[in-house]
Amino acid sequence: MKRSVVAGALGAAIIMCAGAIATTAMAADDPITARKTMMKNVNAATGVLVRMAKAEIEFNAISAELALRVINTASQGYGELFPDGSEDGGQTEFRAGPAIWSNRDGFNTEIAKLQNASAEALVNPPTTQEEVGPALNSVGQVCSSCHEGFRLKN
Amino acid sequence: MMKRLVGAVVLIGALVGLTLLALTEPAPLDAKALPAGLAGDAVKGHYLFWAGGCASCHSAPCPDAPGRSCAKADDEKMMLTGGVRFRTPFGEFVAPNISSDPDAGIGGWTTLQFINAMKRGISPAGHHYYPVFPYPSYQRMTIADLADLKAFLDTLPAVSETPGEHDLEFPFNIRRGVGLWKLLAVDGQDFTPDPAADENVNRGAYLVNGPGHCGECHTPRRLLGIDTALAPLDHSRWLAGAPEPEGTGFVPNITPDGITGIGDWSQTDIAYALESGFKPDFDTLGGTMTKVQENMARLTKEDRLAIAAYLKSIPAVELKKP
Numbered sequence: 280m281k282r283s284v285v286a287g288a289l290g291a292a293i294i295m296c297a298g299a300i301a302t303t304a305m306a307a308d309d310p311i312t313a314r315k316t317m318m319k320n321v322n323a324a325t326g327v328l329v330r331m332a333k334a335e336i337e338f339n340a341i342s343a344e345l346a347l348r349v350i351n352t353a354s355q356g357y358g359e360l361f362p363d364g365s366e367d368g369g370q371t372e373f374r375a376g377p378a379i380w381s382n383r384d385g386f387n388t389e390i391a392k393l394q395n396a397s398a399e400a401l402v403n404p405p406t407t408q409e410e411v412g413p414a415l416n417s418v419g420q421v422c423s424s425c426h427e428g429f430r431l432k433n
Numbered sequence: 434m435m436k437r438l439v440g441a442v443v444l445i446g447a448l449v450g451l452t453l454l455a456l457t458e459p460a461p462l463d464a465k466a467l468p469a470g471l472a473g474d475a476v477k478g479h480y481l482f483w484a485g486g487c488a489s490c491h492s493a494p495c496p497d498a499p500g501r502s503c504a505k506a507d508d509e510k511m512m513l514t515g516g517v518r519f520r521t522p523f524g525e526f527v528a529p530n531i532s533s534d535p536d537a538g539i540g541g542w543t544t545l546q547f548i549n550a551m552k553r554g555i556s557p558a559g560h561h562y563y564p565v566f567p568y569p570s571y572q573r574m575t576i577a578d579l580a581d582l583k584a585f586l587d588t589l590p591a592v593s594e595t596p597g598e599h600d601l602e603f604p605f606n607i608r609r610g611v612g613l614w615k616l617l618a619v620d621g622q623d624f625t626p627d628p629a630a631d632e633n634v635n636r637g638a639y640l641v642n643g644p645g646h647c648g649e650c651h652t653p654r655r656l657l658g659i660d661t662a663l664a665p666l667d668h669s670r671w672l673a674g675a676p677e678p679e680g681t682g683f684v685p686n687i688t689p690d691g692i693t694g695i696g697d698w699s700q701t702d703i704a705y706a707l708e709s710g711f712k713p714d715f716d717t718l719g720g721t722m723t724k725v726q727e728n729m730a731r732l733t734k735e736d737r738l739a740i741a742a743y744l745k746s747i748p749a750v751e752l753k754k755p
Contacts, residue, residue, distance in 0.1 A: 326715040427723040
């Protein structure tokens with residue numbers, strides 16, 4: 280059971296990392312799809328950490344670290360996915376807020392915060408179930424903060 | 434004949450005027466309402482500072498978004514400069530300086546004056562406060578808690594600048610008129626625990642109804658059958674969701690309704706969302722709720738669970754976001 284969880288998580292992470300590289304290549308063509316995909320991946324990784332923090336799934340150190348790495352990967356160059364001209368993301372549940380373009384410095388600061396927070400959490404990744412919550416919260420604050428200023432609900 | 438008519442109109446006008454003045458007369462608590470030897474505990478007050486969310490409205494505005502505060506670190510949250518601008522259908526309100534400065538802030542206020550502000554919405558000069566300051570909820574706080582909170586606020590840094598004045602549309606700029614609104618919205622009642630509910634649910638009820646002032650955003654407002662921001666809270670649809678106070682968007686239904694509310698969230702889900710910002714779908718609580726969640730994260734785990742227990746206990750109200 281444990282081996283297949285690890286294998287599954289490893290496989291998922293490899294796919295996500297490959298996806299990240301691929302989407303970066305595609306970014307010039309379709310940054311809107313790329314950035315939505317990245318955030319969906321972040322959502323999935325967050326889900327692993329949240330479930331571990333709530334003890335809904337068994338803690339696994341390798342999977343927890345991988346989840347943090349997926350979040351960190353998403354933060355690398357995330358700002359490139361919001362070029363001028365890509366303001367209209369359509370009418371799905373959420374869309375990129377106009378502040379991204381009108382306050383580019385503020386947006387870039389949030390991305391840098393995510394890079395730093397996730398990198399910091401990876402210096403000493405969680406080794407027990409009890410450590411997942413604090414590690415997640417240190418990153419989660421940035422998620423909330425960026426969404427507060429730069430994401431809108433449709 | 435004309436003279437009699439004019440005389441009658443003047444008399445009726447005077448009577449109406451006097452009646453309105455009488456109805457809108459501020460009714461503060463006097464010193465007799467305070468127990469003898471009331472001394473505030475600033476340590477307890479520090480906790481209430483988070484429970485009451487003071488920093489969210491009274492800390493400094495974002496330089497590029499004056500409608501909200503960007504204070505993140507504790508020391509930023511405790512610089513209660515005021516200045517955040519709230520755009521409402523009535524005009525623009527500016528949050529006041531509530532730092533410990535004796536002139537620009539509330540450093541010179543007595544505990545009784547602070548209690549009258551929070552429980553009666555009355556300033557030390559005897560004027561009504563506009564209910565953008567959510568005293569209809571804060572009025573449920575105990576006198577002991579308010580004394581503690583004041584003691585804590587007295588320890589915070591003094592800021593000597595006053596932010597701007599409100600910029601309100603007629604007739605809302607007639608402050609005395611708030612006295613009429615208060616007749617409907619401020620009952621002057623303390624919090625009464627439900628004898629049928631357990632201690633945990635009652636603790637959650639106190640936190641939500643009093644310092645948390647959750648109802649102010651999460652409950653619709655209705656008067657004479659019309660949904661309007663001008664009305665007091667509609668307690669028959671308590672916490673069932675409402676339009677955002679500042680115009681766009683919708684504040685969610687947090688009753689246990691399975692479809693339109695958060696009935697599918699467990700008590701642990703609710704408490705965890707308040708602690709971390711993550712909802713059961715692993716997305717973050719959004720917009721203005723971010724600030725609230727930062728405050729809720731400072732409460733004890735037990736208190737967050739109590740809030741969750743209360744939210745699971747209130748009537749489920751089906752109210753769909755429009």
